[in-house]
Amino acid sequence: MQDNYIFKLSDDYVKFEPVSNDNIVFFDDHNQQVFILKNDGSQGIEVKSPTSHFKLNLTLEDVTNIKSIKLSPSSDILALQRCGNSVEFFVFDNEDTKSVFTQTCKSKTSTIIGYVWTSGNEIVFVTDSGVEYFEINRTRNCCRHLKSFNITINWFIYQPVSSFLILSSSQNGNLLQPFHFKSSTMYKLTKFEVEWSAKLKNQRPCLYERDVAVVNLYNQTFLLVLQHEAVTKEEKGSQISIYTLQKEGPARKTHILQLRLTGRFAINIVDNLVVVHHKTSQASLMFDIKSPSGQIQSGITYLSPILQPSPIEPFEVDDSTLCELYSTNWAIFQPDIIIDAKLGYFWKLKVNLIPICSMMSNDGLLLDFLLPRSNSKQVILNLCKEEVCRRPKEFSNINHLGKIGFIFNKLNSIYRDNGESSKSLICKQIVENDAKTSPYIDQTDMFSSVFSVFEVKSEDSNENFVVSVLFEYIYSLNRYKIPVQYLIYELLINVLVRGKKFYLLHQFLQYQVLTPSKQLACLLLSLQPHYPHATQLALDMFQLLQVSQEHVIDILLSRYDIFRAIRFIQNNGNPETISAKKFLEVALSSGDDQLFFNTFRFFEQRNFRLRGSPTFLESDLCEPFVGKFEEMFGKSSSF
Numbered sequence: 001m002q003d004n005y006i007f008k009l010s011d012d013y014v015k016f017e018p019v020s021n022d023n024i025v026f027f028d029d030h031n032q033q034v035f036i037l038k039n040d041g042s043q044g045i046e047v048k049s050p051t052s053h054f055k056l057n058l059t060l061e062d063v064t065n066i067k068s069i070k071l072s073p074s075s076d077i078l079a080l081q082r083c084g085n086s087v088e089f090f091v092f093d094n095e096d097t098k099s100v101f102t103q104t105c106k107s108k109t110s111t112i113i114g115y116v117w118t119s120g121n122e123i124v125f126v127t128d129s130g131v132e133y134f135e136i137n138r139t140r141n142c143c144r145h146l147k148s149f150n151i152t153i154n155w156f157i158y159q160p161v162s163s164f165l166i167l168s169s170s171q172n173g174n175l176l177q178p179f180h181f182k183s184s185t186m187y188k189l190t191k192f193e194v195e196w197s198a199k200l201k202n203q204r205p206c207l208y209e210r211d212v213a214v215v216n217l218y219n220q221t222f223l224l225v226l227q228h229e230a231v232t233k234e235e236k237g238s239q240i241s242i243y244t245l246q247k248e249g250p251a252r253k254t255h256i257l258q259l260r261l262t263g264r265f266a267i268n269i270v271d272n273l274v275v276v277h278h279k280t281s282q283a284s285l286m287f288d289i290k291s292p293s294g295q296i297q298s299g300i301t302y303l304s305p306i307l308q309p310s311p312i313e314p315f316e317v318d319d320s321t322l323c324e325l326y327s328t329n330w331a332i333f334q335p336d337i338i339i340d341a342k343l344g345y346f347w348k349l350k351v352n353l354i355p356i357c358s359m360m361s362n363d364g365l366l367l368d369f370l371l372p373r374s375n376s377k378q379v380i381l382n383l384c385k386e387e388v389c390r391r392p393k394e395f396s397n398i399n400h401l402g403k404i405g406f407i408f409n410k411l412n413s414i415y416r417d418n419g420e421s422s423k424s425l426i427c428k429q430i431v432e433n434d435a436k437t438s439p440y441i442d443q444t445d446m447f448s449s450v451f452s453v454f455e456v457k458s459e460d461s462n463e464n465f466v467v468s469v470l471f472e473y474i475y476s477l478n479r480y481k482i483p484v485q486y487l488i489y490e491l492l493i494n495v496l497v498r499g500k501k502f503y504l505l506h507q508f509l510q511y512q513v514l515t516p517s518k519q520l521a522c523l524l525l526s527l528q529p530h531y532p533h534a535t536q537l538a539l540d541m542f543q544l545l546q547v548s549q550e551h552v553i554d555i556l557l558s559r560y561d562i563f564r565a566i567r568f569i570q571n572n573g574n575p576e577t578i579s580a581k582k583f584l585e586v587a588l589s590s591g592d593d594q595l596f597f598n599t600f601r602f603f604e605q606r607n608f609r610l611r612g613s614p615t616f617l618e619s620d621l622c623e624p625f626v627g628k629f630e631e632m633f634g635k636s637s638s639f
Contacts, residue, residue, distance in 0.1 A: 003354045005313035007275065007284050009323075009338065014048045014346035025341070026069045029333035030116060030160040034346055035069045045078075047071065050348060057096050073160075074120035077136060084111040087125065091138055103143040106132050107150075116158040116165065118181040122146075124165065126156045131167070131179065133186045147186050151177060159214040159334075162221040164245055166214055173207040176223070178245060192250040194225050195241070213334055214245075215269045217289055218372070221245045222254075224274070226265055237261050240276065242289065255294070255301045257287045261309075268349045269335035271373050275349060282326045283309035286351070292368055306369060307359050313352075317343060353379045363403060367410045377441060380411070381449040388450060388469050401468055408476035415440045416480040443485045446473070451491055463499035470495065474513065486519045493523060502531050509537055516541045518555075525559060535564060557583070560590045562599055576610060578603075584625040593632060600629050 016034050019025045024037040036046040037060065045056040056078065060066075068081045078090040086104040090097055103125075105112060110127035117123050118133075123143075125132040130150040134143040154168040163181040168174075174194040180187045194207055211226040223243040242255035259265070263280035274287040285305040294301040315323040329342040336349045353376055360366040370376040370383075387404050418440040451473075454466050470492040477484050492514070496505040508514050509524075524538035542552045549572055556565035562583055569578055580603040587599035603622075604614035616622040 003352070006286070006307070006310045006352055006355055007312040008350045008352060009312060009315045009345075009347040010050075010350050012050060013348075014050055014053075016046075016048050016344045016346065018342055018344035024066070026066070027331070027333075027339060028070045029337065030158065031071055031073065032333075032337060033071060034339075037066075045069070047075075048346070050346070056090075056092065058090055058092075068114065070115070070117060072117050072120050072123075072136075077121070077138070079115060079117070079123060081112060081115065087112065087115055087123075089136065089141075089143075091141065099138075099141045101141040101143075103134060106145060106148055113153060113156060116160070118163055119184075122181075122184060124181070124186075126153060126165075126167070128153055131165070131186075133181075135184065146184065149179075149186070149188060155209040157209060157212055157214050159216065159221060161216050162214075164214055164221050166212070166223065168207065168209070168212075172205065174205075176251075178251065180247060187247070189245075189247060190250040192243070194243075195253065196227075213267050213269075215267075215274075215334055217269065217272050217274070222289075223251060224267060226267070228262065238263075238265065240267070240274070240287075253300055255289050255303060257303050259285060260304075261285075266330075266332040267334075268332060268338070270349050270351050271375070273351060275351070277326060277332065278309065279326050281309060283311050285309050288369060288372075290368070290372060291365070293365060307356065312349075315347075317345075357383055363406060364410070367407065371410070371414055371440075377445065378449070380441060381445060383407075384411075384446070384450045385453065389453060401465075401472065404469060405472045405476065408473050409479065411441050411446075412476050412480045412482055415442060416482060443477070443482075443488055447485075447487050447491070451488070454491060454495055457498055463495060463501070466495050467492065467499070467501065467504070471513070484515060486517065489514050489517075489520055490523055493520075493527070497527055497530050502533070505531070506533070506537070509541070516544050518542070518545065518547060521545070521547075522555060525555070525561070528561075535561075539568065557586045560586060560592070560595065562587055562595065563602075566602070576606070578606075580606075580616065581621045581625070584622060588625065588628060596629075597633060600625065 014034060016025065016036055017023050017038075022039055026035040026037075027033070028035070031049070033047055033049045036048070038044075038046070042059055045058055045060075047054055047056060058078070062082075065082045066080060068079075070079050071077070072079070076092050078092065080088045080090065082088065085108070086102050088100065088102050091099045105125060105127055107127065107129055110129045113126045113128060115123055115125050121136040121138070123134050123136065125134070129152060130148060131153075132148045133146040135146055137144055151167060152169050154170075154173045156168065157166045158164070165179040165181065167177040167179070169177060174196065175191060176194065177191045178189040180189060196205055207225070213224040215222055215224060221244075223245060225241045225243070226238065227241055228238045237258075237260040239259055240257040241253055242257065243251040244254045245251050257274060257276070259276060259278075261278055261281065263278060265279070266277045268275045268277070272288070272290075274289070276285045276287070278285065286307060287303050288306055289301070289303065291303060291306065294303045296302075312325050314325065317323050323340065323343060323345070327340060327342075329340050331339045331341060333339070338347045338349055339345070351373075353370060353373060356369070357366065357379065360369065366383075367380070370380050384407060387400075387407065390400075451470065454461075454470070457463070470488065474484055474488060474492070477488075492508075493505060496502070496508075514520060521538040521541040524534045524541065527534035539552070542555075549569070552568060553565045556562075556568065566578065566583070583599055584596070584603065587596040590596070603616075607616060608614045616626060
């Protein structure tokens with residue numbers, strides 16, 4: 001995807017043979033499947049989608065009158081409509097036809113406008129006089145009638161993820177009756193009326209199916225209505241009114257998308273963004289209903305496009321041919337489908353976040369836009385990396401550091417909110433679906449993708465700035481009560497030691513900018529060659545953490561710091577009870593002959609003070625070490 005185009009047709013497109021004298025093509029937007037009937041259906045039915053490609057072993061004798069073909073969500077039952085009042089069902093077993101039966105409308109005078117699968121074995125007939133709800137019985141090869149509702153219907157629209165069905169009734173088509181399907185039950189919801197602009201009210205306008213879409217945004221279901229005249233007199237051009245569908249109470253108008261253009265439009269939903277295609281200008285507009293830039297008037301949020309209209313990236317059909325964008329041959333379906341019936345292409349619309357970063361100058365609005373996007377994590381991390389690497393030559397740019405702190409606060413607030421509310425969000429969401437959630441960024445992400453550049457000092461690096469950036473991040477984590485991970489502390493300490501900023505390290509430890517931990521204390525122990533006072537700081541931290549003396553001794557011995565362990569015992573316990581065997585064992589395993597010699601001599605002197613003799617008792621279990629000492633240095637005692 002070229003970085004200067006926001007919109008792109010997917011690379012993993014579906015290619016199918018377009019409509020011709022030899023091919024009949026149908027499309028099911030709910031299952032996102034293309035059906036190709038070759039040679040009048042005598043060669044079976046080919047089914048293509050972005051995720052699958054298979055062939056149904058079904059020969060149709062007559063294909064001239066087929067109005068619609070749709071597979072069940074489980075792909076084991078094919079529903080086919082030929083005439084106005086019945087639907088044929090073909091039941092498959094491993095893609096081979098097992099049985100065939102027909103279901104006629106309950107109302108003999110009704111005409112089927114269309115039908116929708118609500119589950120793997122449940123289907124709804126939408127007729128001009130109502131809806132009929134059936135359950136498929138595969139064993140008996142029949143449909144069991146579940147429920148009906150009588151209402152005069154102009155057209156309908158269905159949202160398969162949330163299972164909302166919207167019926168248009170009344171003479172003008174703007175009186176809408178919603179239904180919701182769940183657990184083999186059809187729920188009739190409160191009807192509502194789409195509002196017309198003051199200019200159109202006296203002209204008796206009609207609401208058409210082509211101007212309506214039912215979509216899922218941020219785990220909620222909305223009705224989008226394209227209105228070619230603005231509702232208010234102050235606004236010019238077309239707009240999209242958004243109604244929030246509710247299971248309790250009528251739908252409410254909550255948002256208005258201000259297009260400020262006229263002409264032909266089509267709508268897609270990509271990653272919780274509303275993308276509006278404008279045929280005349282051959283460009284697309286993008287809206288985010290969660291954008292904080294919206295203006296609220298009388299309880300309705302008015303939103304402008306996030307950016308200026310932008311065209312879709314050109315698509316090459318072959319080396320010498322480009323696809324005609326915004327073509328009259330395009331059919332656009334929800335949520336993100338674009339089909340070119342003439343060329344035989346089935347794409348999904350994609351949004352490229354990279355150029356948006358340079359097009360939005362407001363950091364707050366940019367982060368508010370990026371954070372809810374499902375594929376934005378690496379984009380945000382790259383943005384952070386650019387900011388921390390764009391460090392000033394002279395460390396005086398407070399505004400730049402403030403900008404970095406703002407970004408940290410934004411990311412950490414989202415991380416905290418995700419951690420605290422993820423469970424309640426699942427309980428409260430209006431629609432249960434598999435929508436992708438916000439890609440919150442944790443400390444491991446920040447370390448590996450952003451702060452890792454600080455691990456090695458570069459020639460042009462400003463160590464004061466690096467320390468300030470890391471301190472700003474730790475401060476932000478503490479502000480949102482997020483425990484700081486050891487890897488962040490380790491990096492900050494290494495940068496301080498590298499820059500010989502020991503006084504600052506001491507200050508950070510003294511005022512507990514660095515939260516005490518055993519890991520941190522062990523890290524301080526390792527700094528002793530660079531900073532002699534680090535060992536005492538580590539021991540003080542162990543004491544603050546109330547780490548047992550035995551554990552502290554074990555830690556020191558694991559580092560072969562034998563005499564510091566002895567001094568620790570002398571300061572905090574009874575040195576006469578020290579196990580000589582334990583210390584001699586560590587000294588010998590270190591491979592340092594001088595260390596072993598000094599340790600052995602220390603315990604000889606201790607034995608002399610205690611018993612008047614340097615020799616070890618049999619209970620000390622030190623015979624192997626005595627033998628080793630004599631082997632290495634000769635006589636075991638100098639006393």
